[in-house]
Amino acid sequence: MGHDHAAHARGGTSDRxxxxxxxxxxxxxxxAEVVAGLLAHSLALVADAGHMLTDAAALGLAVVASRIAERPARGAFTYGFTRVDALSGQANGITLLxxxxxxxxxxxxxxxxxxxxQGGVVVVVAAIGAVINVLATWLAGRADRSGLNVRGVLAHLVSDIWAFGATLVSGVVVLATGWLRADAVATFVVAALMAWTGLGLVRAAGRVFLEAAPRDTDPAGVAASLVATAGVAEVHDLHVWMIGTTETAVSAHVLVDPEFDCHAVSARLRSVLAEQWSIGHVTLQADHVDAAGHNAAECADAHGEIHVAPAPLP
Structure with a gap:
């Protein structure tokens, strides 16, 4: 399966x-918000600024991770650096928590x-902050949203919009009623949004590090589509996992009916995985099966796309 490295590099540069x-x-x-929060004695504004600091960190990490992820696989890093995306997402999530x-x-x-x-300052700064975050969300949303980096950034920014809304309400309450504790209540709302976003990022990164299947890929469904392919007698030792947040891999042992060519069956299986599941990183061990359901002969592939089981000991 080919890969256009030049196009990927152009897309990565544009995203950055x-x-x-x-x-x-x-x-x-x-x-500006930190200064305003200190002058207005508003913890809610300072909390919003803290949330924006995590936004800035998320954006900075996304830029760096995007650059590192473009490096080709080499040396000990045979899968390349695609999991840098998950590392930065996890760091952002922990910081938010x-x-x-x-x-x-x-x-x-x-x-x-x-x-x-000073409720008036809080209202003005919160209103401007909401507009600024809408602009930043629009800018970041123009980048490729398939990776955990950009999704994490957008989650930060969208939750910040809601946080500014809560801060704006607290400022209005202070102005209208003089109830100063509204600032603390707004702070709790901001903290809850931070915790929700952070937990989501940590869980998403954890799925990558634990090599779980993507949420939209059911291993049982993958197995069923493979078994339904003509010439396949049995599929076992099936593994479906995420190499990174945007790349999925599959490995399996496939038993092929004797009257079928196992290389042709393997090619069909790779097509099924690519067309039905958008999975291109595939490793298959294909063996013929006899009438009793046992391995009768191993298939060899000169191109190394099928991994051959070692011959049994005498």
Whole structure:
């Protein structure tokens, strides 16, 4: 199966430009929000800025991971560097979870000892922040969203839009009623969004590291489609796993009916996996089977696409 490395490189460069544009927007506003939050004595604004820091980190990691993932497989890294995508996603998720814990602790303290909050500043900054995050989400969304990097970035940015909404509401409540604890309540909402997003990223990365099948790929369904192929007597030792967030691999031992050519059957099976399941990284061991259902002969492949079982000992 061919692969257009030049096209992939062009796509990666374009993605990085969109991500860098979103990063610039986020960083500029994040600095402004920290200053505004300190001046307004608003923990909710500082919490939002902390969330935006994780957005900036996610964007930065996505850019770096995108560049590293383009490196070809070499040396000890026979699968290449596709799992860098999952590594950065996991790092982003853990960071979000840790920040969520910290903001909950600070929010509890503010519930018992509320600080004076300038509601007008909170409202203005939150409204601008929501617009900025919509712009950053649009920019990042122009990149390829198939990888965990960009999906993680978008999850960050979308949750930030909701967080700014909660902060905006708290500012309005402070202005209208003078109830200062609304700032702490908004902080809890931001922390909950951070925890939800972070947990999702950690779980998604964990599926890659544990070599689970993709959520949209049912191993039982894969086995059924292979067994339904003409000439296949049995399929066992089937493994379906994610090499990275965008690439799936399959390996299996296939027993072929004696009247069929096992190389031709293997070729059909690879076509089935590519067309029905979009899986191109396939390793098959194909053996003929006798009338009793036992291995009768091993198939050899001069091109090495079928892995041959060793001959039985005398």
């Amino acid at each position: 430009r969109w991500l860098l544009a979103a990063l610039a927007v986020i960083v500029v506003f994040m600095v 840790l920040l969520a814990v910290w903001f909950v602790v600070e929010g509890v303290r503010r519930l018992f000892d509320p600080s004076p909050v």
